[in-house]
Every structure is written in structure tokens, then in C-alpha cells.
Amino acid sequence: xxxxxxxxxxxxxxRMLSDRPKVLCEVLKKPMLGWVLDAVSEFGFDEVxxxxxxxxxxxxxxxxxxxxxxxxxxxxxxxxxxxAVKQAAEFIGAMDCVCVLNGDxxxxxxxxxxxxxxxxxxxxxxxxxITADIANPDGYGRIIRDGDRLSAIREHKDCxxxxxxxxxxxxxxxxxxxxxxxxxxxxxxxxxxAGEFYLTDCVEIIGNAFAFKSDNPDIVLGANTRxxxxxxxxxxxxxxxxxxxxxxxxxxxxxxIIISPEVKIGCDTTILPNTIILGNTxxxxxxxxGANSHIEDCTVGDNVIxxxxxxxxxxxxxxxxxxxxxQLRPGTVIRKGVKIGDFVEIKNSxxxxxxxxAHLTYIGDSDVGRxxxxxxxxxxxxxxxxxxxxxxxxxxAFLGCNTNLIAPVKxxxxxxxxxxxxxxxxxxPNSLVVERSQPKxxxxxxxxxxxxxx
Ligand code: UD1
Ligand code: CA
Numbered sequence: 206x207x208x209x210x211x212x213x214x215x216x217x218x219x220r221m222l223s224d225r226p227k228v229l230c231e232v233l234k235k236p237m238l239g240w241v242l243d244a245v246s247e248f249g250f251d252e253v254x255x256x257x258x259x260x261x262x263x264x265x266x267x268x269x270x271x272x273x274x275x276x277x278x279x280x281x282x283x284x285x286x287x288x289a290v291k292q293a294a295e296f297i298g299a300m301d302c303v304c305v306l307n308g309d310x311x312x313x314x315x316x317x318x319x320x321x322x323x324x325x326x327x328x329x330x331x332x333x334x335i336t337a338d339i340a341n342p343d344g345y346g347r348i349i350r351d352g353d354r355l356s357a358i359r360e361h362k363d364c365x366x367x368x369x370x371x372x373x374x375x376x377x378x379x380x381x382x383x384x385x386x387x388x389x390x391x392x393x394x395x396x397x398x399a400g401e402f403y404l405t406d407c408v409e410i411i412g413n414a415f416a417f418k419s420d421n422p423d424i425v426l427g428a429n430t431r432x433x434x435x436x437x438x439x440x441x442x443x444x445x446x447x448x449x450x451x452x453x454x455x456x457x458x459x460x461x462i463i464i465s466p467e468v469k470i471g472c473d474t475t476i477l478p479n480t481i482i483l484g485n486t487x488x489x490x491x492x493x494x495g496a497n498s499h500i501e502d503c504t505v506g507d508n509v510i511x512x513x514x515x516x517x518x519x520x521x522x523x524x525x526x527x528x529x530x531x532q533l534r535p536g537t538v539i540r541k542g543v544k545i546g547d548f549v550e551i552k553n554s555x556x557x558x559x560x561x562x563a564h565l566t567y568i569g570d571s572d573v574g575r576x577x578x579x580x581x582x583x584x585x586x587x588x589x590x591x592x593x594x595x596x597x598x599x600x601x602a603f604l605g606c607n608t609n610l611i612a613p614v615k616x617x618x619x620x621x622x623x624x625x626x627x628x629x630x631x632x633x634p635n636s637l638v639v640e641r642s643q644p645k646x647x648x649x650x651x652x653x654x655x656x657x658x659x
Contacts, residue, residue, distance in 0.1 A: 208322070209300035210250040213289045213377075213404075214238055214308035215258025215280040220430045226260035228308035229267060230428065232437045233445070233465050234483055237428065238264070240311030242273060247315035250304070254296045256280050256289045285401030286377075287393040294390065297383045305404065307377030310427040311437065317424050318378075321417040325380040331413040332385065334358065335378040337422045344429065345374035346405050348416055355414040358405035362398035373418065375405060376425035385411045441466070449476075462495075471507065489523070503533075506541075540575070557600065569593075570612065574600035580624060582607040599634060 218227020228238040238255075245253055253273075257264045258280040268275060278292040290297075290305060297303050304322070306313060317335060325333035334355055336348050342361075347368050349357040358375045359368050389410040393402045408414045419425070423444075428434040445464045446456060453472025456462065461479035470476070470488045477495030482488070486500055489507035494500065498511050502518045505511070509521055512528035518535035521527070527545040536553035539545070543556050546563040554568050557575035562568065566579050569587040572595065583604050585596045596610045599618030604610075609627040616622065617634030626640040 206301045207251045207299075209252045209254065209296060209303045209383075210245050210248075211254045211256065211290060211293050211296065211303055211305045212238070212241055212245065212308050213256050213286055213305065214264055215256045215289050216283055216309070217259035218309070218429065221428075221434070222431070224260075226258070226264050227429075229260070229263060230309075230434055232311050232428075232434065233441050233463060235465065236267060237311040237437075238267065238308045239271065241306055241308055241313060242271065244314050244318065245306070248318045252276065252296070252300065254278060254293045255308075256292055258283050258289070285393075285395065285399070286404035287390065287402035287406065290386070290404050291390050291393075291402075294387060297381075297387055300383050303381050303383055303386060305377075305379045305381065307427055309429070310377050310425065312423045312426055312441070313376065313378050314424060317419050317421070321378075321419075322380055324415070324417045328415045329413075330380070330415040331382045331411045332408055333380040333415045333417050334408065335376045335419060335424070336373050336416045337376060337419045337425045338372045339374055339422045339425060340372070342369075342372050342374045345425065345427075347371040348373040348375060350416065353415065355408060355416040357409045358403075360397065360399065360403060360405065373416070374425055376419070377427060378424075379404075381407070381411075385413075498528075568596075571596040571598065571610075573598045574602070574618065576601040578603045580604055580606035580608065583610070584608075585610045585612060587612045 214226065214228040216227055221227050221230055223230060229236040232240060254276040255268060256278050261279055265277060276296055280289050280292045321333060321335050344361050346358040346360050347364055348355060348371065349359055386407060389407040392410050393406050395402050397403060423440060426437055428437050442463055445466050446459055449470055454470045455475040458478050462476055464482045465484060468482050468486045471490030473490055474488055474492040479497045480495035481499045484502040486503050488494060488505040491507055492505060492509040494511050498514045500516050503516050505521045506523035508524045510526045513530050514528045516533040519533040519537040521539045522541045524542045525539050530547045531545050531549045534552035537551050538555045540556060540558040542559040544561045548565045549562050550567050552569040554571040554573065556573045557577065559575055560573055560577040562579040565582045567584045569585050570593055571585050577598050586609055587593050587596065594612035596612045597615040599616060601619050602616045603621045605622050605624035605626065607625045608622045611627065611629045614628055615631040617632055619635045620632045621637045622628055623639040626638060628638060628640055632638045
């Protein structure tokens, strides 16, 4: 049996007041559509289709950036979820069974999809709706049951006062027998409170419908407004931290901590307040991250301290201490035992084991050996206004305070630069280089100066 998935992503999301399509609004810095696509890829459908509409180019760009291999169908006018599904009639015809998902309900997961498909097959249903009981059903379609069977889904706007009391709601995720769905779609009418073609009306038209009630109410949560989006962020945020605590990660407080669901953190690591950890980040054991750190797409080893650090697409090996107030820009590798202090920026550079960069330093496009000492205020001048060049610093070199290294340039192993030197030529190993003018001393200057003034 072939299974296809149709993700509805065409809506404008008027209540969100955004220039972007609603499905690109983010939960934990990941567009809601990304969450749905992750669940879909984990499930493993034969084919996937995405219905675009409002902000089509942005949605297509997002799919392309993720390298998604999906069919896209464009819905010219946003006439409702039923009309959106209609755009994929050809796709539906090519599948035995299709799953329809809302692009604005990010917490649907592969496990629920698997279990509900099993249920759908076993009950020989023509349509199975994934539902859940939730505390505040406002805005959701209500599940009207007839015993085990599902007789209808009533949209909030169309509910009678009695129906409004129902707490079992439609998640916006369904399994349809393709043939029956194609039979129902042309029969939909927009004769309802919203004046839209509701996909939910297919349930009554098709008949032989069942509800698969999930015991996890989160899977139904969708966001139509900024307030709902904040609630989704908050619940996802807490869930990620709870999972990490189960894995031995330590939190003194959850204040201001945002961690993407993909992030992996080892046991005995403590995350301090106002720390944001995003993307494909892996952090080892027994680290202290934060306070006030932003770590994105980084690999961090064990026993690392990152205090008030911003780090992007970089690697930090074991036993490193960085901060406070330091930035690692993309392409940086910090080797074992390195110490980096305050107001240091490092970009696209490799910093060798046990090197110390204590304060006020910029290192860009550089290869630094082990055991190097950077005095306060060293700068690699890696850019001449047109091109960027690399700087090489050999093991155990000692850079005096305020050394400028004008790239391309090499400092040999064990070499020393005198404080305040601007190094323009390669420095041989084991040497001392002083590139600064001789002092000119004018004796008794103060006395003469005062006399002239009189
Ligand atoms: C829908 C369901 C409701 C369910 C809820 C769960 C209908 C009629 N109602 O309501 O029963 O409880 O989801 O979250 O389906 N979309 C299009 N084209 C359109 C309209 C919408 O592609 O013309 C897309 C939207 O981008 C969105 C999804 O379909 O991703 C759901 O649309 P939305 O308007 O948010 O439906 P709800 O009112 O939330
Ligand atoms: Ca919605």
C-alpha cells in the first residue's frame, strides 16, 4: 500500500499579522513547517506534497534550503483547507492512502502517525482523524462522536452551545483512503460560518470515519496567533529541558533558556540562565554553558566553560575555558586546554592546544600552534580591503601586548614579538622581533618648554 502525505501550508495566517506565510512562523527558532517536515521524514512516506499559497516563494525557498524532495501545489486563492487539498488531486490519485497534516501544528510526531495508521488499517476506516482532549478547545474543530465512530467535525464558529462544551478536538491530521477523499472533495460547499471549503466536512460525506485519540494533547496544538505561538514556544522549551534533565543535564533555573530540540548535551553539564543553544549543536559532559551564551551549530567537548560566549559553527575541544564576553565566528577550532578571556573575537582560525588568549584580541584566518601566548590587545590584520590572508603562528610563540600581525605573515616557533610591534615580515623561530621606532629622548624638555611659554 502506498502512503502519501499532504502538508497544508497555503494559508495567510491573517491573525498572525506577518509578511511571511504562517507556517514559517517559528517555534524554538525553527519554522512550524520544519517541525512538521521532520516528523514526516521520520515517518517515511512514499511521497510528500506541500500546498503553497500565500507567500509561495518564501515557502518554496524554505523547502529548497532544506533540500526537501517534495511535490508542491499552488493554491491561488485561500478558500479553505478543503480547497487546499483539492489542488493535490493528481497526487492523491497516485496513492492508496494519504495523510493530510496542517503545516501550523508543529508537534505532530512520527510515533502518533505510525500508531494512527495502524489503527486506520485495523478499523478498515475510510477516514481516521487524529484527535485529543484538550483543556481549552477554543478555536479548534470539535469531534462529534457516535459511539466509537466519528460522525462529524464541527468548526468552532459553527458549533451549537452544547457542541462548544466538547473538549475532544481535531488535530488537523487525518488518514484518508484516496479514492474516498477524491469522491468527497468535489462535494464540499462553503456554506458555513467562515464561507470556506472545510476539509473537515469530508468526514460526513465519506462516512465510515473513526477518531484516533492521542494521549498526548500537545500533538494537536496549532498556532493561529502570536499568543498561541508563544504558548507553543513555551511548551516546546520546557519539553526540551525536561528531556535533557532526564539525560542528566543540570539547570539551576529555566529562565531565558532556549534549546533547539536537535541539540545534544552530555550528563553533568549545567546550563545557566539566558542561554540559547540552537541548530546542530552537540555539547559534552561536565560543562558549564552560560550565563548569557548563544551557541549555534557548534561541537563542544567535555569540561568546557563558556561564560557569556557567542559561538557559531565552531568546534571547541575538551577542557577549554572561554569568556566572559568572547565571540567565536564560523570556522573556528579551539583545541584542548585553550583559555580565552574577555573581549576576544576569533574567526575562521585554528587555535592550538593550551594556547592562551587572555584579553582584547582579534584573531582572524589564522593557524595558531600549541602553547602560544597572546598578550593583551593583539590583532591579526587579515584583510587589506580587497583580499583576506592567513596568519601562521608557531608553537610556543609569545606575542607581546598590542602586536599587530599584517597577513600574510608567519611567526616561527618559540619566537617573541615585542609589545607594540607591527609585524609585516615573517619572524624566524626562536627569535625576538622588535618592529617599532627607537625612542627619541629630549632632555630637560619640560624646563625649556616652560621658559619659552613665559
Ligand atoms: C483547522 C481545522 C480544525 C482543527 C485545526 C487544528 C478546518 C476547516 N479546520 O482549523 O478543525 O481543529 O485546524 O489546528 O480544516 N490552509 C491552506 N489553504 C487555505 C486555508 C488553510 O493551505 O485556504 C492551511 C494553513 O496554512 C494551515 C492549515 O491549512 O497550515 C490549517 O488552516 P487554518 O486556517 O489554520 O485552520 P484552523 O482554523 O486552525
Ligand atoms: Ca490553524
